[in-house]
């Protein structure tokens with residue numbers, strides 16, 4: 001097998017809005033190696049989930065182009081039947097909300113054995129005892145009892161452990177985790193992340209970890225891809241990204257992280273939101289409207305991801321002209337920056 005487990009090239013996923021297709025994922029390319037955790041970060045609406053769902057073949061109504069090579073199979077060319085075999089087998093997903101991922105009317109045991117059955121694993125008795133083993137493996141106390149429970153009888157953290165048990169049931173080579181801890185409280189979050197890390201180590205799986213939480217990224221990721229308005233704007237090994245962020249969007253995200261020396265001070269992020277798909281200007285640098293104090297000449301007309309140092313890629317040259325102001329913050333608003341004439345520069 002080649003060193004790459006997953007290779008995504010020019011993936012474009014477009015949704016139909018009022019009769020027209022608009023890309024939510026726009027020529028996205030990245031790869032994941034076995035045993036590697038790639039974090040995909042970005043604000044709400046940047047296209048993270050659409051990327052994940054496209055990989056899993058779950059966007060049946062969208063128009064999808066590009067290549068998704070998974071263990072030397074081209075997934076975009078596979079029919080539903082073969083895709084169903086891969087989904088939940090070699091490629092599994094942990095969803096954000098365990099309550100919607102689980103069937104409320106089925107006992108936990110049944111939900112796990114169904115996955116095992118779909119992938120032709122073991123006899124009925126073996127499947128049932130393996131289901132209990134899996135519950136134990138994901139740290140569920142009294143797994144025999146939990147196996148007989150319905151989802152609503154469990155806490156949020158326990159439900160997410162069940163979702164993870166289902167995801168790892170067939171020892172996937174690739175695990176896609178879409179905001180796996182967002183719905184949980186902080187102490188449970190840490191336990192679930194530890195669990196995912198441990199299982200990933202154990203299985204040697206690659207992981208695509210989708211999150212908007214940079215604390216989670218710092219703890220879990222080997223590499224990080226930053227997504228804005230359907231495009232990856234920066235991708236780098238985790239240490240490099242935290243130590244040497246380039247793209248203004250990445251720097252804005254990192255600037256929104258609280259740190260000890262910022263206690264009591266106000267956090268600043270660049271104002272604005274990701275525009276809706278049908279209102280998005282797709283020419284030039286998509287982040288330009290949110291940093292109007294950076295001169296137009298600093299942006300490229302057709303920004304591409306470019307390798308600026310080993311394994312560190314950035315889109316658009318605007319990062320060279322982007323500076324934080326004296327307080328180390330981006331201006332609280334573009335208008336303020338224009339008025340003060342600081343241009344957001346140091």
Ligand SMILES: Nc1ncnc2c1ncn2[C@@H]1O[C@H](COP(=O)(O)OP(=O)(O)OP(=O)(O)O)[C@@H](O)[C@H]1O
Nearest residue numbers: 015016024043044045046047048049050051276277
């Ligand atoms: N089925 C759909 N039909 C139409 N538009 C969609 C559909 N799914 C997502 N979108 C749009 O695609 C864009 C990207 O959405 P996506 O859910 O991938 O963002 P995200 O980065 O995962 O955000 P979040 O963190 O809120 O989940 C958004 O503008 C969203 O409204």
